[in-house]
Structure formats: C-alpha cells, structure tokens
Amino acid sequence: MSAGAGLAVVLPVLLPLAAGALSLLGWRSSSLQRGIAVLGTGALLVAAVLLLQTVRSDGIQVMAAGAWPAPFGIVLVADLLGAIMVMLTGIVGFATALYSLASIGKRHTRFGYYPLMHLLLAGVNGAFLTGDIFNLYVWFEVMLVASFALLILGGERAQMEGAIKYVTLNLVSSALFLSAIGLLYGMTGTLNMADLAVKVAAVEDRGLLQVVAGLFLIAFGIKAGAFPLFFWLPASYHTPRVAVSALFAGLLTKVGVYALYRVFTLIFPLEDGILRTLLLWMAGATMLVGVLGAAAQYEFRRILSFHIISQIGYMLMGLALYTPLALIGGIFYIIHHIIVKANLFLASGLVFRLRGSYELKELGGMYRAYPFASLLFLVPALSLAGLPPLSGFFGKFIVIRAGIEAENGWLVAVALVVGLLTLYSMVKIWNEVFWKAAPADAPTPPPAPVAGTRLMLATMTALALLTVLIGLAAQPVYELAEATARELLSRQGYIDAVLGARP
Numbered sequence: 001m002s003a004g005a006g007l008a009v010v011l012p013v014l015l016p017l018a019a020g021a022l023s024l025l026g027w028r029s030s031s032l033q034r035g036i037a038v039l040g041t042g043a044l045l046v047a048a049v050l051l052l053q054t055v056r057s058d059g060i061q062v063m064a065a066g067a068w069p070a071p072f073g074i075v076l077v078a079d080l081l082g083a084i085m086v087m088l089t090g091i092v093g094f095a096t097a098l099y100s101l102a103s104i105g106k107r108h109t110r111f112g113y114y115p116l117m118h119l120l121l122a123g124v125n126g127a128f129l130t131g132d133i134f135n136l137y138v139w140f141e142v143m144l145v146a147s148f149a150l151l152i153l154g155g156e157r158a159q160m161e162g163a164i165k166y167v168t169l170n171l172v173s174s175a176l177f178l179s180a181i182g183l184l185y186g187m188t189g190t191l192n193m194a195d196l197a198v199k200v201a202a203v204e205d206r207g208l209l210q211v212v213a214g215l216f217l218i219a220f221g222i223k224a225g226a227f228p229l230f231f232w233l234p235a236s237y238h239t240p241r242v243a244v245s246a247l248f249a250g251l252l253t254k255v256g257v258y259a260l261y262r263v264f265t266l267i268f269p270l271e272d273g274i275l276r277t278l279l280l281w282m283a284g285a286t287m288l289v290g291v292l293g294a295a296a297q298y299e300f301r302r303i304l305s306f307h308i309i310s311q312i313g314y315m316l317m318g319l320a321l322y323t324p325l326a327l328i329g330g331i332f333y334i335i336h337h338i339i340v341k342a343n344l345f346l347a348s349g350l351v352f353r354l355r356g357s358y359e360l361k362e363l364g365g366m367y368r369a370y371p372f373a374s375l376l377f378l379v380p381a382l383s384l385a386g387l388p389p390l391s392g393f394f395g396k397f398i399v400i401r402a403g404i405e406a407e408n409g410w411l412v413a414v415a416l417v418v419g420l421l422t423l424y425s426m427v428k429i430w431n432e433v434f435w436k437a438a439p440a441d442a443p444t445p446p447p448a449p450v451a452g453t454r455l456m457l458a459t460m461t462a463l464a465l466l467t468v469l470i471g472l473a474a475q476p477v478y479e480l481a482e483a484t485a486r487e488l489l490s491r492q493g494y495i496d497a498v499l500g501a502r503p
Contacts, residue, residue, distance in 0.1 A: 006061075006063040008047070008050055008051045008054050008061060008078070009051065009061045009062070009063040009076045009077075009078045009129060010063050010076055011047040011051070012044060012047050012048055012051060012086045012089070012090070012125040012128075012129065013076070013122055013125050013126050013129065015040060015043050015044045015047055016040060016041075016044055016093075016118040016119070016121040016122040016125065017118070017119075017122045018040070019036055019037070019039075019040025019041070019043075019044075019118045020114075020115045020116075020117075020118030020119050020122065021115075022036050022040075023036050023037070023114045023115040023118060024115050030106050030109045030110075033109055033114040033115075034100075034101055034109075034114070036114065037097040037100065037101075037114045037117065037118070038094075038097050038098060038101070040097075040118060041090070041093040041094040041096075041097040041121070042094055042097075044089075044090045044093055044094070044121065044125075045087075045090035045091060045093070045094045046090075047090070048083075048086045048087040048089065048090035048091075049087060049090070051078055051083050051086060051087070052080075052083040052084065052086070052087050054078075054083075055078050055079065055080055055083040056080070056083075056480075056483075059493075059497065060077065060078065060079045060487075060493065060494060060497035060498075061077070061078040062075055062076070062077050062078075062131070062497055062498055063075065063076040063077075070131065070192050070194060070195065070498045070499055071190050071191075071192035071194070071195035071499065074130075074131075074132050074135060075130075075131040075132065075192065075498060076129045076130060076131060077129065077130070077131035077193075077194075077494070077497070077498055078129055079484075079487055079494055079497075080480070080483055080484040080487050081258070081261065081262070081331070081484050081487070081488060082128045082129050082258075084331070084334075084335065084480070084484060085128040085254070085258055085334075086125050086128050086129065088250075088251075088254075088334075088335065088338045088339070089121060089124050089125055089128070089251060091338075091339065091463075091466070092246075092247065092250040092251055092338060092339070092342045093117075093121045093247075095246075095342065095343075095346070095459050095462065095463055096117070096243050096246055096247045096250075096342070097117070098455060098458070098459045099243050099246070099346055099349070099455070099456055099459045100113070100114075100117070100243045101452070101455055102449075102451075102452030102453065102455045102456050103241065103242060103243050103349055103353070103452070103456070104241060104243055107154075108153055108154060108241060111153050111154065112149070112153070113150070113153060113241075113244075116146050116149050116150050116153070117146075117150070117247065119142065119145075119146040120143060120146035120147055120150065120247065120251075122142065123139050123140075123142035123143035123146055124139075124143060124251050124252075124255055126138075126139035126142065127139040127140060127143065127255050127258070127259070128255070128258060131192060131193055131194060131498055132191050132192055132193065133181055133184070133191050133192075133193050133196065133263075133267075134181055134185075134191045135191075136193075136259065137174070137177055137178055137181060140174065140177065140223070140255070141174065143252065143255065144167070144170050144171075144174065147166075147248065147252060148163060148166065148167050150240060150244045150247075150248075151163045151166060151236060151239065151240050151244070151248075152240075153240060153241065153244070154240070154241070156239070158239045159239045159240060161235070161239075162235050162236030162237075162238075162239040163236060163239075165231070165232045165235045165236060166232045166233075166235070166236040168232070169222055169229060169231075169232040170222065170223070170232070172222065172229075173218075173219045173220075173222035173223050173229075174219070176215050176218055176219040176222075177215075177216070177219035177220075179215060180212050180215035180216050180219060183208070183211075183212045183215070184196065184200075184212050187200075187203050187205065187208065187209065187212075188200060188203065192498065192499075193262070193263075193266055193267060193498075194266075194494060194495045194497075194498035194499050195498075195499065196266075196267045197266050197267050197491055197494070197495055198495060198499075200267055200268070209268075210273075210274070210275070213263075213264075213268040213275055214275065214278075216259075216263050216264075216268070217260070217264075217275060217278065217279065220256045220257075220259040220260045220263065221256070221260070221282060222256070223252075223253070223255060223256030223259065224253050224254075224256030224257045224259075224260060224312050224315075224316070225253045225256070225286075225308060225309050225312055226256075226282050226283075226286045226309075226312055226313075226316060227282055227285035227286040227289050227290075227309075227313075228285070230286065230289070230290070230309050233253070233305055233308060233309060234293060234302055234305040234306050234309070237249060237301065237304075237305040237308070238299065238301035238302045238304075238305055238358070242301070242345060242346065242348060242349030242352065243346075243349070245301060245345045245348075245349075246342045246343075246345035246346050246349070247342070249304065249305070249308055249341045249342055249344075249345050250338045250339070250341055250342030250345075251338065253308055253312055254334060254337075254338055257312060257315050257316070257334065258334075260316070260319060261319055261327075261330070261331075261488065264279075264319060265319075265327075265488040265489065265491070266488075266491055266494060269491070270319070270320070270322045276320060276322065279316060279319065279320035280317075280320040280321075280408070280411060282313075282316055282320075283313045283314075283316035283317040283319075283320050283411065284313065284317075284410070284411050284414045285313075286309060286310065286312055286313035286316060287310050287311075287313030287314065287317070287414055287415060287418040288310075288313075288414055288417075288418060289309065289310075290306050290307060290308070290309030290310030290311070290312070290313060290418075291306070291307070291310040291418045291421040291422055291425070292421070293306035293309065293310075294306035294307045294310065294421075294422075294425045295421055295424060295425055295428075298359065298360045298361060298432075299358050299359055299360065300348045300351065300352075300358040300359075300360065300363075300429065300433070301345065301348050301358055303425055303428075303429060304341070304344050304345055304348060307341075307384065307422065307425065308341060310418055310422065311333075311337050311341070311384070313415075313418070314329075314330070314333050314337075314395070314396065314399050314415065315330050315333050315334055315337070316330075317330070317399055317403065317411060317415065318330020318331070318333060318399050318402070321399075321402050321403060321406050321408065321411075323402055323405065323406055324482075324485050324486070324489060325398065325401065325402040325405060326399065326402035326403070326406065327481075327484075327485035327488060327489065328398055328402075328478065328481045328482050328484075328485045329395060329397075329398030329399035329400075329401070329402050329481075330399060331481040331484050331485060332394060332395045332398055332477060332478060332481045333395035333396070333398075333399060335391075335395075335470065335477060335481070336383065336391035336392050336394075336395045336467070336470060337384075337392075337395070339380075339391075339463055339466055339467055339470075340380040340383050340384050340391065340392060340463075340467055341380075341384070342463065343376075343379075343380040343460055343463040343464060343467070344377070344380045344381065344384065346456065346459060346460050346463070347373075347376060347377040347380070347460060349456070350373055350453070350456050350457070350460065351363065351366060351377075351433060352445075353445070353448050353452075353453065353456070354366070354369075354370060354373070354445070354448060354453070355433075355438075355442065355443070355445065356442075356443035356444065356445030357442070357443050360428070360429065360432035360433060361432070361439070362439065362441075362442055362443060363432060363433040363438070363442065364432065364433065364434075364435075364436040364437050364438035364439055364442065365436070365437050365438035365442075366433055366434040367434040367435055368437075372457070373457060373460075374434045376457065376460045376461060376464050377429075377430075377433075377434065378430065378434075379464040379467055379468060380463070380464060380467055381426040381429065381430065382426065383467050383471070384422060384426060385419065385422045385423035385426050386419045386422070386423075387423070388471070389471045389472060390467055390468065390470075390471040391467050391468075391470035391471045391474070391477075392471075393471065394470075394471065394474045394477075394478070396415070396419060398478075399415065400412055400415050400416065403415065
C-alpha cells in the first residue's frame with residue numbers, strides 16, 4: 001500500500017485530534033476555537049470523501065502502525081462500511097460545527113466545548129477504522145469520556161440526572177465488552193479482527209463461543225440504544241445544548257450499530273441459531289417500544305430521542321435478517337438516518353431560539369411566522385416517517401422487502417406499524433409547533449441575532465437538500481450499499497487485505 005493511501009486511512013483520526021489540540025492552545029480565544037472548529041471539521045469532511053473514493057477505486061485500505069504487520073501490530077482498516085461511516089461523521093461534524101457558531105456561547109466555549117467535540121469525532125472515527133477488537137474498546141472509551149463531558153457541560157440539574165443514567169449503562173456495556181474481549185483472547189490468542197475471523201472457526205468450545213458472542217451482542221446493543229437497555233438514551237439526549245444533542249443523535253448510537261454489523265458479519269457470522277433469533281426479536285421490540293415512547297411524549301427533543309430508538313430497530317432488522325438485500329437496506333437506512341436525525345435536532349434548536357421552549361403545549365404559530373424554517377423541519381420529518389420520494393422511504397422499503405422475501409411476516413408487520421406511528425409523531429409535532437396558533441401565554445424569548453439564525457437555517461438547508469438528493473438519486477446510494485453488503489458477506493476480502501498487508 002502506498003504512503004498516500006496509508007495517510008488517507010489515518011487522517012480522519014489525526015485531523016480531529018490535531019484540531020482539538022489546537023483548540024486547547026487557543027483556550028483563551030473563543031473566536032480562534034470557533035475558527036479551528038470550522039476548518040478542522042471541514043478538513044475532516046474532505047479527508048473522509050477522499051478516503052471513500054480511494055476505497056471504492058482501490059479496494060480495502062490498511063495502515064499498519066509502527067511497521068508491524070497484522071496480526072502482531074495495530075492496524076487501521078478502511079473498507080466500504082468504515083469509509084461510509086467516516087464520511088457521515090464528517091458531514092455531521094461539519095454541520096454541527098457551523099451550527100455551534102450560532103448556538104454555543106462564550107460560557108460553554110470556556111468550559112471546553114470545542115476540544116471535546118473534536119475528541120468525540122476522533123473517537124467515533126477511530127472506532128470506525130480500527131482493525132483491532134481491543135482498540136475498538138479503547139475508542140469506545142474515548143467517546144464515552146468526551147460524550148460524558150459534553151453531556152454535563154454547563155452543570156444544570158437535568159443534565160446531571162441524565163448523565164448519571166448515561167454513564168452508568170455505558171460503563172456496564174464497557175465492562176461486558178472488555179470481559180468478552182478477554183474471553184475471546186483466551187480462546188484464540190489474538191485481538192486482530194481479521195485474524196479472529198480465521199481462528200474463531202477453529203475454537204472447539206462452541207458453547208463458550210456462543211456466550212462470548214452473546215456478551216458482544218448485549219454490550220453493543222446497549223451502546224446502540226436497543227431494547228431492553230435503552231432507557232439511558234431518552235433520559236439524557238434532551239438535556240445538553242442542542243448542538244451536542246444533534247451530534248449524539250447522529251453518531252453515537254450508530255457506533256454501536258456499526259460494531260454489531262462488524263462483529264456479526266466478520267467474527268461471528270449470523271447463522272440460523274439462537275443469536276440470530278434473539279437479534280430479530282430485539283429489532284422488533286426496539287422499533288415498537290421506541291415509537292410508543294415517542295407517541296406518549298410532548299417535549300420536542302424527547303420525542304426525537306425515542307425515535308432514535310425506534311429507527312435503530314430498522315437497522316438491526318437489516319442485520320438480523322442477514323440476507324444480501326437486508327444488509328443493503330440496513331446500510332441504506334444508516335446513511336439516511338444519520339443525516340435526518342441530526343437535522344431534526346438542529347430544527348428543534350431553531351424552534352427553541354425563536355420561541356423559547358421545547359414543550360409542544362407552549363409552542364405554535366411557527367409556520368405563519370417562519371414558513372421557510374417550517375419547511376426545513378418538514379423535509380427530515382417526512383423522511384423519518386418514510387414518505388416518498390425522500391431518503392427514508394427507500395431505506396424502509398428495502399428493509400421491509402427483505403423481510404417479505406425472508407418470509408418473516410411478524411417483523412414486517414411491526415416495521416409497517418412503526419412507520420405509521422412515526423408519521424403520527426411527526427404530524428403531532430407539526431400540528432403543535434408549526435400549524436396551530438401560538439398560545440396566549442407562550443414564552444417570549446429575547447430577540448435572536450439575525451446572522452446566527454441565518455447560519456442555523458443554512459446548515460439545516462444543506463442537510464435537507466442532502467436528504468432530498470439521496471431520495472431523488474437513490475440508485476447510486478443503493479449501488480454503494482450493495483457493494484458494501486457484498487463486501488461484508490464476503491469476509492475473505494477483508495481477511496486477505498489485512499493479513500496480507502505489509503508496511
């Protein structure tokens with residue numbers, strides 16, 4: 001592999017780390033930190049796009065750290081799934097950085113918001129690119145530290161309550177993850193994921209191997225916000241600054257989903273057995289519980305938080321069905337959801353800026369006063385509900401069609417019902433926030449700076465256009481998802497690329 005290709009793999013991790021370090025050096029200057037945030041995340045987005053192009057044209061890219069070849073040294077690996085996730089991280093990171101210019105004040109900047117944001121992005125990309133199961137744990141912990149600090153930034157009571165639940169469940173997940181790694185290392189003597197894919201097949205104690213796989217399923221399920229250990233998510237995601245909520249909503253649970261896709265296609269390929277059955281039931285329950293929780297809420301961000309859970313169920317459904325079409329649908333759905341969900345949280349922040357509340361009963365009149373901003377909410381909302389021709393329609397259509405072809409009628413029925421209830425929730429928000437007249441006792445926020453509001457609108461517009469573009473040009477995205485699914489199911493390509501690579 002060329003030095004340029006190796007640099008392409010490592011840049012998505014190095015750039016946010018460097019930007020975070022520079023932000024610390026510019027601690028006393030808010031404007032310098034803000035400039036570094038935009039430039040750093042912009043550079044990350046460019047590097048992510050170049051990495052995806054490199055992987056598509058030249059195949060899986062491997063970078064061996066310290067000139068030690070796999071499986072003896074630490075490697076970074078960029079296949080199509082990892083490169084796609086890094087590109088989505090670049091999109092959400094850049095959008096959040098721009099939005100933060102208008103929504104993060106000097107007080108939170110002094111608390112370290114921008115260095116923590118960069119650290120979080122580095123942890124997310126490290127998790128997507130590592131080829132080592134223990135380093136996946138390390139990057140998870142980097143994300144946990146950064147996300148916990150961002151969650152409590154400001155020290156408000158609601159933030160602290162949500163943070164306790166968040167960190168407790170995530171520490172349980174980390175303990176289970178580390179235990180599974182230790183057991184797996186004891187059985188195979190390796191931590192490299194490609195090497196594990198080879199050596200796991202030779203393990204004689206299949207019962208213990210199933211237990212280890214189950215530990216991974218529980219650990220990553222908690223990280224993804226899947227049923228039954230999901231309650232940390234709606235208790236915490238609505239408490240921090242809205243830019244933090246958008247960053248979390250777009251990326252954090254998707255790292256858990258990515259880990260499930262990686263481990264259960266590469267190391268423990270899902271076959272007809274208890275784990276696959278368990279994952280199918282988890283997918284259905286996650287969809288249903290999440291959407292019912294959303295239907296019962298009347299706080300803007302809590303509704304959106306519960307919908308993260310329900311939409312994770314569709315991604316798990318794509319993995320659990322474990323057919324080529326189902327994996328295509330799951331990957332397509334991940335691409336759509338990261339952009340849409342981040343944009344919906346950004347929309348909630350704009351409503352709060354203009355109306356001073358997240359409570360639906362205290363809101364109203366947005367469409368009459370701000371028609372363009374209202375339409376910017378409607379695009380991701382209808383996409384989340386799965387209406388054509390937006391991106392969410394194609395993601396749901398592919399996953400549901402895969403369920404029909406797999407003759408899994410009950411899961412298809414759940415997915416369809418959840419789609420209708422999602423539409424109900426989005427219509428509820430539209431009616432309460434945008435369509436009805438504002439109540440007489442509605443809070444009156446201080447006048448918002450026009451430049452900041454326009455920057456928020458510009459960021460939301462770009463993400464909304466991307467959602468429309470994915471829907472109108474679904475064929476290229478489908479082909480990318482198809483190539484990714486083919487690569488996941490053909491494990492040998494990943495194994496050969498990693499174990500055959502030399503520094």
